[in-house]
Amino acid sequence: MSRHIDHEAEATDRVMFGFWVYLMTDLLMFAILFAVYAVLHGNTLGGETGRDLFSLPLALQETLLLLTSSFTCGIAMIAARQRKKAQTLLWFGITFALGLAFLGLELYEFAEFIHEGHTMQTNAFLSSFFVLVGTHGLHITSGLLWMGVTLIYVMKRGLNDHLVRKLAMLSLFWHFLDIVWIFIFTTVYLRAFV
Amino acid sequence: MREFLLGKLDGHALPHEWFTIAGSIAFIAMMLATILVITRLKKWKWLWSEWLTSVDPKKIGIMYFIAGGFMLARGGLDAVMIWLQQAFSSGDSHGYLSADHFQQVFTAHGNIMVFFVAMAFIFGLINYIVPLQIGARDLASPFLNTLGFWLYIAGVVMVNMFFLLGGEYAATGWLAVAPLSGPEFSTGVGVDYWIWSLQISGIGTTLGAINFIMTILRMRAPGMSLWKMPPFTWGSLCSMVMAVTVFPLLTATLFLMFFDRYFGTHFFTTTGGGDPMMYTNLIWMWGHPEVYILMLPAFGVFTEVVSTFSRKAVAFYKTNVIGMIGVSSFALSVWLHHFFTMGASANVNAFFGVMTIFIAIPTAVVFFTWIATMYKGRIKFDTPMLWFLGFVAIFTIGGLSGVILGIPPADFQLHNSLFLVAHFHSNVIGGVLFGIFCGITYWFPKFTGIKLNERIGRQAFWCWVIGFCMSFIPMYILGLMGAPRRLDHYDASTGWQPLFVMMLIGGIIIAIGLALQIAQIIASFIQKNRLRDATGDPWDGRTLEWSVASPPPFYNFTVIPKVNSRDAFWDMKQAGDHKPEYEDIHIPKNTAAGIYISIFAFFIGFGFVWHINWLAVVSFIGILIVFIVRAFDEHPEYTLTASEVKELEAARTKQAKAERRHNPTNDRDEDMGLWELIKVIVTFGFGLARKTLTRGKA
Ligand code: HEM
Ligand SMILES: [Cu+2]
Numbered sequence: 001m002s003r004h005i006d007h008e009a010e011a012t013d014r015v016m017f018g019f020w021v022y023l024m025t026d027l028l029m030f031a032i033l034f035a036v037y038a039v040l041h042g043n044t045l046g047g048e049t050g051r052d053l054f055s056l057p058l059a060l061q062e063t064l065l066l067l068t069s070s071f072t073c074g075i076a077m078i079a080a081r082q083r084k085k086a087q088t089l090l091w092f093g094i095t096f097a098l099g100l101a102f103l104g105l106e107l108y109e110f111a112e113f114i115h116e117g118h119t120m121q122t123n124a125f126l127s128s129f130f131v132l133v134g135t136h137g138l139h140i141t142s143g144l145l146w147m148g149v150t151l152i153y154v155m156k157r158g159l160n161d162h163l164v165r166k167l168a169m170l171s172l173f174w175h176f177l178d179i180v181w182i183f184i185f186t187t188v189y190l191r192a193f194v
Numbered sequence: 195m196r197e198f199l200l201g202k203l204d205g206h207a208l209p210h211e212w213f214t215i216a217g218s219i220a221f222i223a224m225m226l227a228t229i230l231v232i233t234r235l236k237k238w239k240w241l242w243s244e245w246l247t248s249v250d251p252k253k254i255g256i257m258y259f260i261a262g263g264f265m266l267a268r269g270g271l272d273a274v275m276i277w278l279q280q281a282f283s284s285g286d287s288h289g290y291l292s293a294d295h296f297q298q299v300f301t302a303h304g305n306i307m308v309f310f311v312a313m314a315f316i317f318g319l320i321n322y323i324v325p326l327q328i329g330a331r332d333l334a335s336p337f338l339n340t341l342g343f344w345l346y347i348a349g350v351v352m353v354n355m356f357f358l359l360g361g362e363y364a365a366t367g368w369l370a371v372a373p374l375s376g377p378e379f380s381t382g383v384g385v386d387y388w389i390w391s392l393q394i395s396g397i398g399t400t401l402g403a404i405n406f407i408m409t410i411l412r413m414r415a416p417g418m419s420l421w422k423m424p425p426f427t428w429g430s431l432c433s434m435v436m437a438v439t440v441f442p443l444l445t446a447t448l449f450l451m452f453f454d455r456y457f458g459t460h461f462f463t464t465t466g467g468g469d470p471m472m473y474t475n476l477i478w479m480w481g482h483p484e485v486y487i488l489m490l491p492a493f494g495v496f497t498e499v500v501s502t503f504s505r506k507a508v509a510f511y512k513t514n515v516i517g518m519i520g521v522s523s524f525a526l527s528v529w530l531h532h533f534f535t536m537g538a539s540a541n542v543n544a545f546f547g548v549m550t551i552f553i554a555i556p557t558a559v560v561f562f563t564w565i566a567t568m569y570k571g572r573i574k575f576d577t578p579m580l581w582f583l584g585f586v587a588i589f590t591i592g593g594l595s596g597v598i599l600g601i602p603p604a605d606f607q608l609h610n611s612l613f614l615v616a617h618f619h620s621n622v623i624g625g626v627l628f629g630i631f632c633g634i635t636y637w638f639p640k641f642t643g644i645k646l647n648e649r650i651g652r653q654a655f656w657c658w659v660i661g662f663c664m665s666f667i668p669m670y671i672l673g674l675m676g677a678p679r680r681l682d683h684y685d686a687s688t689g690w691q692p693l694f695v696m697m698l699i700g701g702i703i704i705a706i707g708l709a710l711q712i713a714q715i716i717a718s719f720i721q722k723n724r725l726r727d728a729t730g731d732p733w734d735g736r737t738l739e740w741s742v743a744s745p746p747p748f749y750n751f752t753v754i755p756k757v758n759s760r761d762a763f764w765d766m767k768q769a770g771d772h773k774p775e776y777e778d779i780h781i782p783k784n785t786a787a788g789i790y791i792s793i794f795a796f797f798i799g800f801g802f803v804w805h806i807n808w809l810a811v812v813s814f815i816g817i818l819i820v821f822i823v824r825a826f827d828e829h830p831e832y833t834l835t836a837s838e839v840k841e842l843e844a845a846r847t848k849q850a851k852a853e854r855r856h857n858p859t860n861d862r863d864e865d866m867g868l869w870e871l872i873k874v875i876v877t878f879g880f881g882l883a884r885k886t887l888t889r890g891k892a
Contacts, residue, residue, distance in 0.1 A: 007780055010412075013412065014334045014335075014408055014412045014413070015334075015335070017408055017411070017412055018334060018335060018404055018405070018407075018408040021404045021407055021408065021438060022404055024438065025400055025404065025438050025441070025442045026442070028439065028442040028443065029442040029443075029445060029446045032442070032443055032446040032447070032476065033446060036450065036461065036472065039469060039472055040461070040467065040468075040469060040472075043460075043466075043467030043468075043469070044467065045466065045467050120453075120457065120459050121457070121458040121459060121460070121466075122466075123460060123466050123467045124459075124460040124461065124466055124467030124468050124469065125467065127453070127459035127460045127461055127466075127468075128461065130459075131449075131450070131453060131459070131461075145818070149822055149826075153826055160828070162826075162828045166825070166826075
């Protein structure tokens with residue numbers, strides 16, 4: 001029996017390590033998108049620049065939502081580690097709602113731009129903006145999907161080792177996206193106004 | 195409606211030129227023949243459950259070899275087509291290929307050789323050997339491993355798909371320079387096929403690399419510290435670390451290119467504020483490291499082989515490893531040498547030129563450790579050692595010509611000339627391919643329990659070396675005479691034709707070498723009684739993979755070995771035998787999830803190539819579903835109890851004994867030569883024909 005537990009612990013250690021490596025590859029992909037944005041953000045062909053388009057209050061709201069969700073995600077993980085099912089579901093539920101709200105705001109911003117005729121075909125600046133921010137949004141979407149599915153399984157199966165491991169990876173992923181967003185907030189939104 | 199359902203796909207996409215028709219017929223005939231044979235032999239179930247869905251890295255390794263072998267023939271055919279065109283297309287003659295078709299052929303050749311041949315063989319070797327060398331039973335994530343393999347296969351299908359539908363491949367060179375590959379200048383589907391075959395297989399590579407890093411860093415046998423790792427494992431680790439560093443770049447760059455082509459964004463376009471030069475930077479930031487991702491495992495192979503066949507431990511082991519680490523770190527900061535001529539300032543060029551020349555230092559360090567290992571060794575010249583010596587000769591030429599190219603003022607003369615092409619072929623053939631051949635010859639007894647026929651092997655080796663020199667020395671000379679690369683026609687007054695013809699002859703000799711290698715494998719199986727290696731240790735090896743039977747049982751080790759030194763197995767042999775013990779073993783179950791995901795991934799790519807959006811969306815949902823089902827399967831393993839292991843081991847020992855008794859090593863005391871092989875095959879063919887004829891009468 002103890003051998004079995006060893007085997008599980010080793011597996012968890014390996015999987016978490018592998019997930020870290022994966023996150024690093026994802027980070028590199030974002031690094032490229034940031035670099036591309038840095039190169040292209042001035043190429044507006046005389047059209048509106050970031051300063052004309054972005055709304056700082058909106059970006060700030062998004063930031064606050066995501067930061068809070070990172071916090072609630074942390075609390076949820078503590079509950080999950082202590083195998084408190086109801087609390088885990090509650091706090092992850094809140095995290096999910098915050099994430100969804102973030103995504104809603106982002107989509108609202110995109111829709112607004114597109115409505116005003118600022119699409120990603122307009123110029124290189126907007127291409128790189130949409131792809132950088134949109135890639136982050138897609139990551140958030142897959143995080144939400146992952147969270148939803150895992151929570152359904154938690155409801156069905158309870159908090160077993162396997163699911164806690166999934167949740168631990170998910171929380172890493174979520175914090176990672178938070179950090180990437182901080183970079184987006186500073187290099188895309190804030191920098192447009194300095 | 196039609197456009198919604200089929201996108202851009204219509205009757206024009208069907209094959210209507212001679213090469214697409216011929217290609218399609220060849221592929222369909224091959225498929226039909228395979229299906230027929232498997233059905234006749236009633237082997238479908240066996241194939242599915244023993245091979246296709248297997249998560250055993252040894253089987254996946256073999257499947258990589260088979261796929262890579264086919265792709266080598268496919269890419270080789272492209273090479274012969276290129277050489278044929280160049281040998282005759284001088285003066286009034288314009289050869290048999292149109293300029294456009296010629297461009298597609300060399301693009302496909304480059305892609306196939308790098309992505310679908312070299313990568314396949316390297317991953318095959320790593321799959322098979324690394325777990326055995328580090329004393330592990332499996333990889334950290336068996337599932338990621340099958341997934342990576344099947345994504346590679348999806349890429350293989352994608353890169354050949356244009357024969358059946360579309361009729362054109364990218365005509366842009368293997369890295370599809372922008373803006374040529376953008377929507378304005380490449381309107382067909384060729385570049386889209388290029389994007390998706392690389393994208394799908396590239397993502398597979400990233401996943402595979404993550405998996406091997408996990409495996410090597412987390413699953414070594416107790417006692418095997420990093421400084422006790424076998425050199426091949428070290429080379430693989432360096433290579434995989436580079437792969438996770440640069441393959442995300444490729445993925446991102448290909449996505450951006452796809453966005454430009456599909457959604458009309460302006461990343462690499464000449465209009466709308468795009469920056470084509472950024473594409474060149476991004477793709478080479480991946481592209482240069484890529485060649486070292488291939489090279490480093492090959493370095494590892496050579497270190498193993500030199501040490502084994504000199505019967506000495508690796509000399510200056512740590513220096514050797516540090517050399518490899520040095521190569522892999524330097525390789526990340528030299529990419530600009532691929533475009534010195536494209537307008538960077540003199541200082542930038544100088545920096546990258548110096549970095550490029552620096553790379554030769556750690557490379558040379560590794561070389562000197564090999565020489566030191568051979569020094570005072572009792573060297574045996576078996577074929578693996580021959581491949582090593584061939585590599586030393588050719589790779590040195592390649593490296594030195596690289597140093598010449600790395601000097602910016604010289605590169606202004608030589609860039610995009612045949613001198614460059616000769617340079618990288620010296621490295622890719624003499625280095626990577628010879629490394630692969632060396633590794634396969636060396637470990638073939640481990641894969642099959644049979645040593646390879648030495649006689650035909652030696653002939654194949656000489657064909658490769660002579661053929662290589664005949665085709666690439668003229669190429670260096672042509673380059674110095676000013677012949678540009680990618681030339682589909684040249685003026686008769688240049689006087690280049692004799693050299694081009696010589697290149698073609700060299701190419702034919704190489705093709706004979708390849709054919710001999712196939713003959714070598716067949717001959718080895720015919721003479722398997724003579725060549726059987728019952729010990730599992732035919733070369734008197736030093737590392738753990740030789741401590742298990744050949745081929746190894748599916749659980750690799752009955753007991754995970756304890757490692758005290760670098761040459762773990764060598765020490766075990768000196769210390770003498772010990773009693774076997776048994777323990778429970780966790781074995782991962784087979785899974786088809788990787789296959790399903792890859793089929794969907796293929797259709798995502800296919801949907802985007804032909805603008806069939808619903809297909810891409812549906813396939814994406816399919817991937818999500820398979821992934822979720824797989825991720826929440828809590829029992830991906832089963833347990834083999836100690837007593838079951840004991841029984842399996844007993845059965846195996848018994849069988850091995852029976853084989854040995856069955857094999858009174860008297861069938862011939864020499865490896866068969868080519869003539870004998872042909873005789874045997876012809877006799878066999880006649881026998882078969884006679885049998886079927888008489889059966890037909892009765
Ligand atoms: C001492 C080591 C090496 C040096 C100094 C070196 C240097 C260079 C330079 C300067 C170029 C660009 C030349 C031009 O475009 O004008 C080049 C191209 C190339 N090298 Fe190397 N190289 C080295 C090793 C290798 C190795 C080990 C490989 C492969 C395994 C390799 C594969 C290539 C390829 C594929 C290209 C050309 C790609 C293309 O333009 O399509 N090189 N090398
Ligand atoms: Cu390079």
